[in-house]
Amino acid sequence: MRVRSGRGGDGSMSMRREALVEFGGPDGGDGGRGGDVVFVASDHINSLLSLYYDPKCYAQDGENGQSQKMYGKRGKDLVVPVPRGTEVYDADTGLLIADITEPGQRVIVAKGGAGGYGNVHFKSSVNQAPTEHTPGGEPEEKRLRLELKTIADAGLLGFPNAGKSSLLSSLSSATPKIASYPFTTLNPIVGTIRYDDYANIAMADVPGIIEGAAKGVGLGLAFLRHLERSKVLVYVIDMAGSDNRLPWEDFRILRKEIEEYSAELAERPHLVVANKMDAPEAQENLARFVDELGLEPIAVSCATGEGLDVFKEELRGIVKPKVKFHHTHAEHGMDLAEMPDTTGEEIPAEALKFATFLKLEKPKAKSHPSRGNIH
Numbered sequence: 361m362r363v364r365s366g367r368g369g370d371g372s373m374s375m376r377r378e379a380l381v382e383f384g385g386p387d388g389g390d391g392g393r394g395g396d397v398v399f400v401a402s403d404h405i406n407s408l409l410s411l412y413y414d415p416k417c418y419a420q421d422g423e424n425g426q427s428q429k430m431y432g433k434r435g436k437d438l439v440v441p442v443p444r445g446t447e448v449y450d451a452d453t454g455l456l457i458a459d460i461t462e463p464g465q466r467v468i469v470a471k472g473g474a475g476g477y478g479n480v481h482f483k484s485s486v487n488q489a490p491t492e493h494t495p496g497g498e499p500e501e502k503r504l505r506l507e508l509k510t511i512a513d514a515g516l517l518g519f520p521n522a523g524k525s526s527l528l529s530s531l532s533s534a535t536p537k538i539a540s541y542p543f544t545t546l547n548p549i550v551g552t553i554r555y556d557d558y559a560n561i562a563m564a565d566v567p568g569i570i571e572g573a574a575k576g577v578g579l580g581l582a583f584l585r586h587l588e589r590s591k592v593l594v595y596v597i598d599m600a601g602s603d604n605r606l607p608w609e610d611f612r613i614l615r616k617e618i619e620e621y622s623a624e625l626a627e628r629p630h631l632v633v634a635n636k637m638d639a640p641e642a643q644e645n646l647a648r649f650v651d652e653l654g655l656e657p658i659a660v661s662c663a664t665g666e667g668l669d670v671f672k673e674e675l676r677g678i679v680k681p682k683v684k685f686h687h688t689h690a691e692h693g694m695d696l697a698e699m700p701d702t703t704g705e706e707i708p709a710e711a712l713k714f715a716t717f718l719k720l721e722k723p724k725a726k727s728h729p730s731r732g733n734i735h
């Protein structure tokens with residue numbers, strides 16, 4: 361895309377001319393400064409599509425200064441919302457200008473030109489009728505390349521039809537399309553897995569990978585950049601061996617493709633999920649899988665819900681999300697079993713100890729001068 365900030369307005373050259381005012385002196389005002397082009401992180405959009413179709417972002421120019429010391433109006437900034445996870449590169453130098461990851465983050469990608477000075481600024485005792493004035497600053501113009509890398513804690517990886525979208529929809533309220541044909545998922549989708557203590561984990565579902573993906577077969581590996589920010593990769597294997605697939609071969613191929621894509625990504629912490637355990641062939645395949653590869657996957661079924669809790673907890677162990685609700689009884693060194701029973705008529709003093717959320721002491725009224733307290 362192309363961005364251009366606003367040009368600064370020129371300073372004005374003007375002399376005060378008014379009836380009955382002799383030698384009015386300089387009165388040319390300053391130009392207004394040009395608008396900036398500003399990228400702002402937004403959680404309301406999740407793709408760069410709108411910029412793809414409208415790749416020119418030009419901010420407004422500043423207005424020129426005028427006579428009677430009138431200042432030019434400053435140019436309006438052009439605020440462009442971009443999804444979180446957008447990397448901004450200078451297309452000509454290839455340098456990374458900004459990485460927009462924080463909520464509400466603002467980055468000026470093209471700074472507006474400064475406004476010029478009008479001739480009022482140049483008056484002095486020896487130059488009482490200056491004609492000097494300066495032009496407005498030049499705008500900044502750049503060609504940018506934007507790259508979106510989805511921000512998620514965990515990323516799902518697997519062959520088409522392995523059940524990645526099914527897993528995401530079983531664990532979160534995301535509603536990816538699920539169907540029995542390959543490449544149902546064409547764009548990354550992020551869902552949020554919620555825990556009882558309000559901890560959250562974001563998990564991204566990306567299109568399926570097939571053998572040769574590193575060389576561009578299928579949908580290729582380009583979308584794997586969406587997993588580059590994930591703390592943990594989740595390999596989803598179809599244990600039913602649908603379409604005569606061999607689950608252990610599937611895993612080997614996946615690993616090979618990821619290694620070819622990026623050694624760093626291949627070494628990322630990962631979990632292996634054996635899906636479709638409700639299918640009749642699954643148990644046998646799982647035993648062979650463990651034999652062949654010497655690793656024990658987490659057995660789940662999106663159809664029956666089996667094993668999903670185990671997966672959720674294992675995921676939590678690696679991602680370690682922040683807990684948002686701190687007032688657990690355990691933290692206060694209390695054991696709920698010790699809590700005395702109550703009939704509901706009257707709360708025993710013993711039980712009140714557990715009610716950490718009640719402020720039992722009345723706060724002292726603060727004296728305030730307006731209440732007429734004498735100090």
Ligand SMILES: Nc1nc2c(ncn2[C@@H]2O[C@H](COP(=O)(O)OP(=O)(O)OP(=O)(O)O)[C@@H](O)[C@H]2O)c(=O)[nH]1
Nearest residue numbers: 520521522523524525526539543544545568662663
């Ligand atoms: N029996 C059984 N079928 C499942 C299970 N999980 C998913 N499926 C089926 O497998 C098929 C593919 O599921 P998806 O979730 O779309 O697979 P995907 O990995 O997202 O596939 P792509 O988006 O094409 O890469 C669908 O027909 C699902 O109903 C499971 O645990 N048991």
Ligand SMILES: [Mg+2]
Nearest residue numbers: 524525544545
């Ligand atoms: Mg899918």
